[in-house]
Amino acid sequence: MTLELLHKPSMAQLTSLGIGGNARVLAKVRDEAGLDELSRFVEREGSGLIAIGEGSNLLAGDGELNLALVQIACRSKAEALISGTRVLAPADMRLPGLLATLIKNGLSGMEGLAGIPGSVGGSVAMNAGSYGTDMQSSVKRVRLWTPSKGLFWKDTADLEWGYRHFSIGQNNGSEDDFFLVWEVEFELTRSTEEEVRGRIKNNFEKKKSTQPVTAKTAGCVFKNPEGYSAGRLLDEAGFKGKKIGGMGFSEMHANFLENKGNGTAAQALELMDQASEAVAEKFGVTLKPEVIILS
Numbered sequence: 001m002t003l004e005l006l007h008k009p010s011m012a013q014l015t016s017l018g019i020g021g022n023a024r025v026l027a028k029v030r031d032e033a034g035l036d037e038l039s040r041f042v043e044r045e046g047s048g049l050i051a052i053g054e055g056s057n058l059l060a061g062d063g064e065l066n067l068a069l070v071q072i073a074c075r076s077k078a079e080a081l082i083s084g085t086r087v088l089a090p091a092d093m094r095l096p097g098l099l100a101t102l103i104k105n106g107l108s109g110m111e112g113l114a115g116i117p118g119s120v121g122g123s124v125a126m127n128a129g130s131y132g133t134d135m136q137s138s139v140k141r142v143r144l145w146t147p148s149k150g151l152f153w154k155d156t157a158d159l160e161w162g163y164r165h166f167s168i169g170q171n172n173g174s175e176d177d178f179f180l181v182w183e184v185e186f187e188l189t190r191s192t193e194e195e196v197r198g199r200i201k202n203n204f205e206k207k208k209s210t211q212p213v214t215a216k217t218a219g220c221v222f223k224n225p226e227g228y229s230a231g232r233l234l235d236e237a238g239f240k241g242k243k244i245g246g247m248g249f250s251e252m253h254a255n256f257l258e259n260k261g262n263g264t265a266a267q268a269l270e271l272m273d274q275a276s277e278a279v280a281e282k283f284g285v286t287l288k289p290e291v292i293i294l295s
């Protein structure tokens with residue numbers, strides 16, 4: 001079976017935040033041949049199509065969600081292919097796994113991304129970043145899939161990148177809204193195993209001491225507004241540690257929402273509303289969600 005369909009998948013099980021109801025269906029692409037079946041699935045399902053990776057940046061709503069999820073789940077054990085300083089990684093490889101490969105091969109450029117738990121595909125789609133770097137800085141080209149064009153490569157310069165923003169652009173030659181990141185080629189620089197390991201270790205230690213990396217979260221809830229730290233604004237507005245039911249802003253870092261065990265999306269969204277209202281009132285700054293809200 002190259003496209004596996006699961007009906008009524010639990011969003012709580014598919015996301016690191018561990019909350020949310022059930023989607024309509026989840027299509028798991030098991031291999032490249034599954035993409036032919038996926039075209040028919042996309043046509044059949046029509047609306048509410050969402051790509052999903054490791055679910056580490058998603059806040060899913062409660063109850064029945066009219067969503068058809070598509071997840072690449074074929075090569076999670078596959079190795080990235082290394083050729084000199086070029087690295088080819090499948091979208092469903094986990095970013096920490098890719099960083100481990102870069103350590104072994106002494107390849108530098110992505111050390112700032114230590115501690116980001118997503119997939120390679122989701123990390124491109126979010127232009128994930130930290131410690132002064134992001135995916136865009138190392139990506140040379142991306143192999144995309146759209147229902148009308150199938151698989152095709154696009155160079156970094158022809159893609160639209162921004163702060164936690166990625167788009168395949170208007171001129172992708174197809175009318176499709178839905179796309180998948182299928183694989184990614186990185187251009188890195190030569191270093192040594194020891195140096196890359198050291199920088200990754202340092203960055204991860206720094207993260208562990210300032211962020212709740214083992215709690216059930218979706219990373220930072222809000223983007224940093226231009227010139228501000230969202231965490232600091234939330235802290236100064238009194239939201240560090242603030243709870244509603246089973247959800248609460250972390251005691252460690254105010255921009256992380258934690259599911260304390262029995263949280264709901266309604267509680268998370270209420271906290272986010274209250275926090276953004278308070279920050280707007282107190283500082284005149286608008287907070288925009290970094291988490292992707294699926295409802």
Ligand SMILES: Cc1cc2nc3c(=O)[nH]c(=O)nc-3n(C[C@H](O)[C@H](O)[C@H](O)COP(=O)(O)OP(=O)(O)OC[C@H]3O[C@@H](n4cnc5c(N)ncnc54)[C@H](O)[C@@H]3O)c2cc1C
Nearest residue numbers: 053054055056057118119121122123125128129180181219
């Ligand atoms: C503890 C913790 C720490 C974090 N730290 C950081 C951090 O420092 N910096 C940072 O930027 N983020 C951070 N995050 C957020 C998250 O890990 C990143 O955004 C990650 O890149 C998301 O990858 P994912 O596979 O989980 O994507 P998902 O959460 O599954 O999806 C995110 C978005 O990508 C799209 N998408 C997913 N896969 C694909 C695909 N193959 N093709 C097309 N679109 C796709 C989805 O539709 C969605 O819009 C953190 C999260 C946690 C839980």
